[in-house]
Amino acid sequence: MSYTVINPATEEAMETVEHVDLEGVDAAVALATKAQKEWARLNPADRAAALRRFADAVDGDVETLAQLEVRNSGHPIGQARWEAEHVRNVLEYYAATPERMFGKQIPVAGGIDMTFQEPLGVVGVITPWNFPMTIAAWGFAPALAAGNAVLLKPAEWTPLSSIRLGQLALESGLPEGLFQVLPGKGSIVGERFVTHESIRKVVFTGSTEVGKKIMAGCAHQVKRVTLELGGKSANIVFADADLEKAAATAPYAVFENAGQDCCARSRILVERKAYDRFLELLEPAVKGVKVGDPTLESTEMGPLVSKGHFDSVSSFIDSDAPVAFRGSAPEGDGFWFAPTVLTPTSRKHRSMTEEIFGPVVSVVPFDDEADALELTNSTEYGLSGSIWTRDVGRAIRIARGVESGNLSVNSHSSVRYNTPFGGFKQSGLGRELGPDAHLAFTETKNVFIPAD
Ligand code: NAP
Ligand code: MG
Numbered sequence: 001m002s003y004t005v006i007n008p009a010t011e012e013a014m015e016t017v018e019h020v021d022l023e024g025v026d027a028a029v030a031l032a033t034k035a036q037k038e039w040a041r042l043n044p045a046d047r048a049a050a051l052r053r054f055a056d057a058v059d060g061d062v063e064t065l066a067q068l069e070v071r072n073s074g075h076p077i078g079q080a081r082w083e084a085e086h087v088r089n090v091l092e093y094y095a096a097t098p099e100r101m102f103g104k105q106i107p108v109a110g111g112i113d114m115t116f117q118e119p120l121g122v123v124g125v126i127t128p129w130n131f132p133m134t135i136a137a138w139g140f141a142p143a144l145a146a147g148n149a150v151l152l153k154p155a156e157w158t159p160l161s162s163i164r165l166g167q168l169a170l171e172s173g174l175p176e177g178l179f180q181v182l183p184g185k186g187s188i189v190g191e192r193f194v195t196h197e198s199i200r201k202v203v204f205t206g207s208t209e210v211g212k213k214i215m216a217g218c219a220h221q222v223k224r225v226t227l228e229l230g231g232k233s234a235n236i237v238f239a240d241a242d243l244e245k246a247a248a249t250a251p252y253a254v255f256e257n258a259g260q261d262c263c264a265r266s267r268i269l270v271e272r273k274a275y276d277r278f279l280e281l282l283e284p285a286v287k288g289v290k291v292g293d294p295t296l297e298s299t300e301m302g303p304l305v306s307k308g309h310f311d312s313v314s315s316f317i318d319s320d321a322p323v324a325f326r327g328s329a330p331e332g333d334g335f336w337f338a339p340t341v342l343t344p345t346s347r348k349h350r351s352m353t354e355e356i357f358g359p360v361v362s363v364v365p366f367d368d369e370a371d372a373l374e375l376t377n378s379t380e381y382g383l384s385g386s387i388w389t390r391d392v393g394r395a396i397r398i399a400r401g402v403e404s405g406n407l408s409v410n411s412h413s414s415v416r417y418n419t420p421f422g423g424f425k426q427s428g429l430g431r432e433l434g435p436d437a438h439l440a441f442t443e444t445k446n447v448f449i450p451a452d
Helices: 022-041 044-059 062-073 077-095 132-145 160-171 186-195 208-219 243-259 272-287 307-314 369-377 392-401 437-441
Strands: 002-006 013-018 111-119 122-126 149-153 179-181 199-205 224-228 234-237 267-271 323-326 340-342 360-366 384-388 406-409 442-450
Touching: 013 160, 022 122, 022 149, 022 179, 022 186, 044 062, 044 077, 044 132, 044 160, 062 077, 062 132, 062 160, 077 132, 111 437, 122 132, 122 186, 132 149, 132 160, 132 199, 132 437, 149 160, 149 186, 160 179, 186 199, 186 208, 199 208, 208 224, 234 243, 234 369, 243 272, 243 360, 243 384, 267 272, 267 369, 272 323, 272 340, 272 360, 360 369, 369 392, 384 392, 392 406, 437 442
Parallel strands: 122 149, 122 199, 149 179, 199 224, 234 267, 234 384, 267 360, 340 360, 384 406
Antiparallel strands: 002 013, 111 442, 323 340
8 A cells, every 4th residue: 555645735746655554564563672672772872872863864854854844744944944953952852861861769778779760662653744753753752762662653644754764763873673664554553553562652643533542442451652632722812911912923823834733822812801902913913924835935834734634624614604804825726725713702613612723713702810711721622822911920820720731921832842742631641852751661660679
């Protein structure tokens, strides 16, 4: 089986990628199992050096990786370069881990007690199509650093940058079999990661629906799992905020990557007395978003990733949709979708509860702090969010009250490799990135040695 990759900005066929079948996955697991044992035995400084060489190889290939993401995923070139550099940064950051895999020495009677962080073995990483290479790196970099082997299954639609990363790993001298990229179907390669007994952990990023299936499947082997799932995040704007700045930045907090971002602030909640003024300020900001050819440096938003996804997003904008205003998008070939602002009158409107994963945002009013928190938390998701106010105490109260893993005040912070990232509630399980991510790829072992 194979899949022909389509450029979403032009609808042109790019290249055909051969899919790995079940036997191929099993062969890769066997190779990875062997490579992992040798990797874990290496001295920590040598493992660190190998990861730094991998980071250097990515650094030398930033432009190629970025161009692949422009053509395969439709990401604007400026964004795609950031993503490739981010992969390098994540590798560099976790290259420090092998020499800092500290255990604890715990005071006990009669001897010495200490803990070790042991690698799990082979880890399977399953990625979605929205940020193919960055999300892959969040899994493979700390997993390798902690002494594991990694099998990576990219999304069927967007495998090219991941395949390139697999080549770079080998070219940089990482042992054969230690990091393998296995393009293929979720129902074949992804499911085999869940059922294969030698794969000790699955890291999954994607829809909540598939994440639940993976968690249930992993339960049969008590297999470790990290899940990064959907979101319906809120951008909460109080009347005392810098409304000009809040409105000018709000489009980029939801329309970046054409809204195909699990952190998209797809609900803008505005204190009622500032609601009309905020919408007045938001309209020119939305109309000013530069949507177009992703190969141009000036482009801020590209197309949606595929025809199938275009149809899914379009289903939210039927003739009854409460459209307030829209930005612009190119006509003709490509899966283009203009930024769209909705003003639903019901808080239960579909656009307020479902993850659209496209450039569509709903703006609704709230009354006071308690109402803002109730509305914000009235979702099964809890991934990110923003809070706009000049009142420091209120910022703290709201930040502590929102049931979500990643918040920013008077800003819309994107992901940083050195801070933890992950979701509350049905947005996920576990945390990626930051100083502790490698621990999620280890088991703690306790050893006691008597003093007599
Ligand atoms: P998806 O359908 O859940 O797919 C994600 C990955 O899982 C793909 O590689 C897919 O393979 C694979 N897969 C599908 N069915 C599987 C199964 N039964 N067993 C194992 N693997 C399987 O999600 P998507 O459509 O790619 O991405 C959009 C969703 O991802 C959104 O809901 C979004 O919020 C979420 N997301 C969350 C985060 C986060 O960090 N929290 C980040 C990005 C995206 P195929 O390509 O073959 O289908
Ligand atoms: Mg899917």
